Amino acid sequence: MTVIAPPSPLSAPAPADRPGFRLTVTEPLALDSGQSLASYDIAYTTAGTLNAERTNAILICHALTGDQYFAQPHPITGKPGWWDVLVGPGKVLDTDRYFLVCANVLGGCMGSTGPADIDPATGKAWSLSFPVITIGDMVRAQKQLIDHLGIDSLFAVIGGSMGGMQVLQWALSYPDRVFAAVPIATAPRHSAQNIAFHEVGRQAIMADANWCGGDYIAQGLRPERGLAVARMAAHVTYLSEQALHRKFGRNLQNRDAISFGFDADFQVENYLRHQGNSFVDRFDANSYLYITRACDYFDIAAEHGGVLANAFKNTKTRFCSISFTSDWLYPTSENRDIVHALNASAANVSFVEVATDKGHDAFLLDEPEFHATLRGFIEGCAQHRGLNKS
Amino acid sequence: MSPDSTRLITPLKNELREDLRLVAQMIEPGSRVLDVGCGEGELLSYLYQHKNVDGRGMELSQGGVNSCVRNGLSVIQGDADNDLHDYPPHAFDYVVLSQTLQATRNPHDVLRHLVRIGRRAIVSIPNFAHWRMRLRLLTEGRMPRTAALPHHWYDTPNIHLCTILDFIDLCDDEKIKVERSVALDDLGQAYRLNPRGRLANLLAAQGLFLLQGRS
Structure with a gap:
């Protein structure tokens, strides 16, 4: 282009x-x-x-x-x-x-x-x-x-x-x-459902200690964990049950059996973690708060x-x-x-x-x-x- | 409007069905038209190309709607029973309901909406008193099936079939003025018959009516 x-x-x-x-x-x-x-x-x-x-x-x-x-x-x-x-x-x-x-x-x-x-x-x-x-x-x-x-x-x-x-x-x-x-x-x-999902995302960001009451830039920190979780939750709402099933089913991630632990056993977990982690590279946590709020007020x-x-x-x-x-x-x-x-x-x-x-x-x-x-x-x-x- | 705006959006694959051509003849050029049950938009395309009509459509089947919008027509998914009440009075010069009234749940309500929304309404119905129907019922003793009404009794969408005389009775009861009525044969050609007469009710396969809107 x-x-x-x-x-x-x-x-x-x-x-x-x-x-x-x-x-x-x-x-x-x-x-x-x-x-x-x-x-x-x-x-x-x-x-x-x-x-x-x-x-x-x-x-x-x-x-x-x-x-x-x-x-x-x-x-x-x-x-x-x-x-x-x-x-x-x-x-x-x-x-x-x-x-x-x-x-x-x-x-x-x-x-x-x-x-x-x-x-x-x-x-x-x-x-x-x-x-x-x-x-x-x-x-x-x-x-x-x-x-x-x-x-x-x-x-x-x-x-x-x-x-x-x-x-x-x-x-x-x-x-x-x-x-x-x-x-x-x-x-x-x-x-109401969409406001609810946005609130989950905002609370995830605010629950990250690095958010510092919103003042993370001055503190030289980034609430990446919170923002990633917000993205993961939101990302599920952008898909559908059928699409998730078609893409991942219950397929395991690079393993033959479940691990009886909290690793990303399932492909869908791995996918969501990737979505969350890559999102924080390009998005600001406070922007996420402000823009979700703008939607809520619409x-x-x-x-x-x-x-x-x-x-x-x-x-x-x-x-x-x-x-x-x-x-x-x-x-x-x-x-x-x-x-x-x-x-x-x-x-x-x-x-x-x-x-x-x-x-x-x-x-x-x-x-x-x-x-x-x-x-x-x-x-x-x-x-x-x-x-x-x- | 600029001359360009009257160009073909999509060339019609076939000629307009004969009964739709009669509908089109009733419509003044340059008017606003809502076609309820517009199918693939044959009538709307024709009216846009030949009569410079500002047309809208409503269609139940999503395939029909998508094909209309793909072809540049303004069409929404909806049905006569549920989606006419939104429109304000006299929103259109003409509201067309072609071969659909018999498939609505509440034909009398639908009819009231048509004459409310449109300054005029154009309605066509299959005539259940057509001689072929009568003959089949008489000789076979079973619900008649014809080319125009091919369904079995149990799977037909046509849950409120009527005759031409029944329809005119309903208009009279509702105090809706029938400005013109036309009796059509199997091929959609107009008969030279008095459409209010018993002979038309026997010979016509369809009735087509121009109704006056409520003021």
Whole structure:
């Protein structure tokens, strides 16, 4: 994937360990909590080329532990971009036709301002003095980037999981600036079960002595054990019982018999430990606290008198909601709540439930039915938008 | 709309079924249409290409929905019994329910929703009083099975079959105004018969009705 030059000289290239671009916004950001950020960075990457009319831009919103490296290798893990299967010339998110932008969320740890960064007021890491942020705050910050890129109206905003929440928030906050919205494997509110799982993760981090009440950066420590356990627990929720069974069953890890001990006897244990251990190399524990909290606070209906249907009144955006049969984290029923609310506004909406046993993570994987759906929807929207194949 | 927006999304594999062509004829160009039970989106594609219609679909089978969305149509998975109540009154110029009313659990509720959501509703039904049905029942003494209604009594999705006269009675009871009715033969061609008459009820394989929405 080639990285295109910044569309405007105002963005500076990001530091070498964070390839891509960085926008420093000096206009204060008013947050939902009532606090504000005096200035902040947004780290982002792009793929494809913005057309002269600036009508072919697609904003990609990443999930909880994702980042802006959707289309290029990750600078820490070296793994391909997290949506590499979808992005490229001739692919569903066709870089020959569309200009793709993905920004690290506010509160993140890959270059956008977050709790691991230095608070200019104190010269020390923000840590827990970083203000609590919401999905709405993340989107407000992204809007600054889209303004900066000179894009009046996004052709599409697309994202899965927490990225899907941002998609919905975009469609609500800036309806005139979103031509098409694709919320995938998401929900109009974070369910009690999902808040519960997030709390397990947060408590795992806080239980790590190295967390130091959140002050680990100043202490020169890292709560890696806690963060790894948080990741292990969360990772199970991204899969499905069938997928785990298919991948691992009760297979033993490099041994012929159980050990009558607490080693990783089973492959599934080994796999989860690996997931946990590799995660801590690329993620900040306090970022994990802040971003999970932002998801927990997400509830569209609450902002509209408790009636979800009121949220999308008179929307002109074209929606395509996609869910996966084996996703128990953001089940079809919750995705369907979004569709019902859109129907109540007689909005233009498509809804597809993709049959798969891969669980919530299916949106990141090679799922032909999902990809065909997304391709068809985008192609249909491109025709309505007058974006023709060149 | 730009000229480009009326281009083919996907070329139709086959010509539009004859009865759907009659449905399409009832629809004004440029209108908003909801096709309930839209199958693979044949009618919606046709209306989009030929009548510049802003179309939406609802379909029970996931395969049908996926194929519609793949082809650029706005379609959701849902069914007439459960998913019509979300829509606000007069959300569409036309709501189409083709050969599906007999498969709903509560046909009268569905019908009420159709005339609530649409300024007009277009409904087609298989006519159980067709002479072939009558003859089979008379001569064989068993539940009739035909090309149009091929299922056994125990596995049929068509749990609320009716005749053309029954349907018109229901519309009268519900005070729904039937603006036009058409009697169709086995091939979906229109008969030159009074659709409210006993002869149409004997000869027609299907009835097609344009209903006035509730104001």
